[in-house]
Structure formats: C-alpha cells, structure tokens
Amino acid sequence: MIRLITFLPLAVAAALVVVFFWTLKFGSDPSLVPSPLIDKPVPTFKIPSLTEGTDLTEEEFNGHVTVLNVFASWCLPCRAEHPLLMDLARDGKARIVGLNYKDKTKDAKAWLEALGNPYTRIGVDRTGRTAIEWGVYGVPETFVIDKKGRIRHKQIGPITSDQMLVIRRKIGQVAK
Secondary structure (H helix, E strand, O other), X not given: OHHXXXXXXXXXXXXXXXXXXXXXXXXXXXXXXXXXXXXXXXXXXXXXXXXXXXXXXXXHHEOOOEEEEEEOOOOXXXXXXXXXXXXXXXHOOOEEEEEEEXXXXXXXXXXXXXXXXXXXXXXXXXXXXXXHHOOOOOOOEEEEEOOEOEEXXXXXXXXXXXXXXXXXXXXXXXXX
C-alpha cells in the first residue's frame, strides 16, 4: 500500500503529460475560435475613413463579397500576412476592406505606402470600440462577409498560405 501511495503522484503526472502532448498533437487549431457572429449580419458601426472624407458603416458590406481585415502598422504579424492580402486584392474575387485598429493615422498611411494598399476602403478604429463590436480578440483578424452583409468566416491571427486557401474557398462559396 505504501508503494502505491509513493508512485501515485508520479502516475498522475505522467498521465497529465500524455494528455498535454496528445492535445498539442491532435487538438484543435487555436485560430479557429468559434465566433457568435458567424451567419449574423455585420455589426452596426460608423467610423471615419483613413483616406476619404466619407465614414465607413455596415452599409459598406451590402452587395459585395468582402474580406474585412483588422490590422495596425505596429503589428508584426500584420506585416507578415500583408503580401497574401496583396495577392488576394489582385485576383479581384472579393473586395478587401481594412479596419485600422488603435493606430496613428500617419503611421498607417506610411505603412500602406511602403507595403502597398490592398484595401478598397479603410476605416479607422482609434478607440477599439468597433473591433469589440466585431468580436475581435486582437490584430490581425480577418472576416469573410457575403453579399447580404452576413459574416461567413472568421480567421483569428495572421493569415498563412494554408489559411488563405480556406479564405479563398469561403469567398468562392459565398459568391454563388
């Protein structure tokens, strides 16, 4: 009995290690956090435009398949995914709208000047309030919105080549 009590903590620790590594190997992708906004209309909002005089509102998403990308010039993962957004903009299958998150206007404009601008419109969310309405956890995040203004997909974190394939597939599905 004493031997069993002595080895019990070691057995429990070994079991926890096995569960931990099993979850890492076969667990779900943390970027696939379910959003309560999937299949719901985009939130109501009104924010200033980064480059134009007209405000950006939820009306922006009616009648077009749109990708909304939440970004900031200070965000290193945003810089890493930016070439993929430039490629997506070139193929023209969806409009790309930017939501510039808690950024300085001059920094955002300089960033786009240096890297290129894939966005048809860019809204400025200085306080982060609009991002909260969209359920954003942090930057970058990307949404696919159908022609009726309903959110159909959410990507948390930077887009990789594999995730871009998923986004393109979703764009194709909602474009029908």
